[in-house]
Amino acid sequence: MEQLIKKGKEVFMSTYAQFPIVIEKGEGVKVYDKDGNEYIDFVAGIAVNSLGYKNERLVTELKEQLDKLTHCSNLYWNEPAIEAAGLLVEHSGLDKVFFCNSGAEAIEGSLKLARKYAKKNLGADKNGIITMKNSFHGRTYGAVTATGQLKYQKGLDPLLPGVKYVEFNNIESLEEAIDDNTCAVLLEPIQGEGGIRPANKEYLKKVREICDKNNLVLIFDEVQCGIGRTGEIFAYGLYDVKPDIVALAKGLGGGVPIGAVIANEKVAEGFCPGDHASTFGGNPLVCTAAKVVLEEISNEGILDNVKVQGNYLTKKLNELKDKYDFITDVRGHGLMLGMEMNIPVKDIIKKCMEKGLLLVGSGERIIRFVPPLIVKKEDIDSTVSVLGSVLEGEI
Numbered sequence: 001m002e003q004l005i006k007k008g009k010e011v012f013m014s015t016y017a018q019f020p021i022v023i024e025k026g027e028g029v030k031v032y033d034k035d036g037n038e039y040i041d042f043v044a045g046i047a048v049n050s051l052g053y054k055n056e057r058l059v060t061e062l063k064e065q066l067d068k069l070t071h072c073s074n075l076y077w078n079e080p081a082i083e084a085a086g087l088l089v090e091h092s093g094l095d096k097v098f099f100c101n102s103g104a105e106a107i108e109g110s111l112k113l114a115r116k117y118a119k120k121n122l123g124a125d126k127n128g129i130i131t132m133k134n135s136f137h138g139r140t141y142g143a144v145t146a147t148g149q150l151k152y153q154k155g156l157d158p159l160l161p162g163v164k165y166v167e168f169n170n171i172e173s174l175e176e177a178i179d180d181n182t183c184a185v186l187l188e189p190i191q192g193e194g195g196i197r198p199a200n201k202e203y204l205k206k207v208r209e210i211c212d213k214n215n216l217v218l219i220f221d222e223v224q225c226g227i228g229r230t231g232e233i234f235a236y237g238l239y240d241v242k243p244d245i246v247a248l249a250k251g252l253g254g255g256v257p258i259g260a261v262i263a264n265e266k267v268a269e270g271f272c273p274g275d276h277a278s279t280f281g282g283n284p285l286v287c288t289a290a291k292v293v294l295e296e297i298s299n300e301g302i303l304d305n306v307k308v309q310g311n312y313l314t315k316k317l318n319e320l321k322d323k324y325d326f327i328t329d330v331r332g333h334g335l336m337l338g339m340e341m342n343i344p345v346k347d348i349i350k351k352c353m354e355k356g357l358l359l360v361g362s363g364e365r366i367i368r369f370v371p372p373l374i375v376k377k378e379d380i381d382s383t384v385s386v387l388g389s390v391l392e393g394e395i
């Protein structure tokens with residue numbers, strides 16, 4: 001692996017601080033590096049590999065689709081895209097879909113749609129967007145502007161005009177920020193990169209009411225918390241609050257790159273032919289993956305598994321919290337959980353990797369748990385046992 005990593009360092013821009021392993025293959029919730037070491041993977045490509053590695057149906061259908069057609073552009077229709085969009089409409093309770101390739105692009109599409117809709121229907125000066133402090137929406141200019149964390153914006157100014165940040169889970173902060181120009185509110189129902197912080201139920205209901213009262217487009221970023229991660233296909237299912245637009249990516253393709261914007265009929269009319277596009281968006285290969293993921297998640301007991309295993313993992317993590325006083329909180333929903341500590345988690349994560357367990361942080365003091373949605377009790381037991389042994393070394 002050493003030789004390969006040396007080569008990698010020569011040819012890549014240094015945007016990532018990789019761990020010194022080269023992942024070669026995976027099966028179920030396990031991955032293997034090029035030296036044959038096995039890891040239990042509670043990162044899952046950062047909440048991407050929803051069906052685990054080498055899911056039989058996903059692999060078979062992708063191979064069949066490769067034999068037929070990979071890409072044909074949006075000048076023409078393709079059947080997998082129509083099927084995948086149909087499933088998204090069916091499960092979201094919204095009406096219209098736009099496919100793209102990543103989370104950031106889904107956010108860009110959502111922001112553009114909100115402004116288009118508002119300017120057309122409510123007035124030319126309706127362009128203000130309100131987002132949350134501590135949020136994360138991606139790395140393109142619009143998405144990084146929407147992201148309410150300075151560390152991602154450093155050195156990039158001038159950013160997109162018209163964006164304001166308010167306190168998450170704080171209604172007064174939102175009410176104060178709304179003015180005559182405001183057109184949209186964007187938030188993650190569960191903040192992912194910001195430390196696995198769920199919205200309060202009452203708060204989210206109130207945000208919906210405020211948006212209705214002020215004619216604002218409510219956008220949920222479910223790039224991380226959507227597609228079964230919380231035990232509901234959409235995290236807003238936990239809250240009983242429906243957005244006007246939802247942005248998706250990560251888990252939607254089970255590992256192939258696909259993003260989506262879904263909107264209700266009224267807001268979707270903001271886009272006319274020519275207003276927005278993406279060359280790769282909704283190509284037949286990636287849409288085959290999205291179709292398989294959506295069908296598997298809704299038909300194969302996976303949502304129940306997420307709830308059962310999520311509760312079990314929460315219980316196990318709370319047992320660790322009771323044992324070690326440097327663990328200050330365990331929170332989240334389903335298989336999107338965070339464990340907050342009053343010490344940095346970087347070294348703990350590195351030591352877990354050396355013992356065959358992959359974990360990822362969310363901020364400096366929170367370990368995030370986002371395993372494949374097919375994870376079993378035994379995997380959780382192994383994970384908690386490795387983590388426990390590493391934590392024991394921290395006292």
Ligand SMILES: *Cc1c(COP(=O)(O)O)cnc(C)c1O
Pocket residue numbers: 101102103104105107136137138139188192193221222223224225249250
């Ligand atoms: C990862 C993430 C994004 C950005 O997705 P990319 O595919 O990396 O562009 C946006 N929003 C949330 C909530 C995310 O977790």
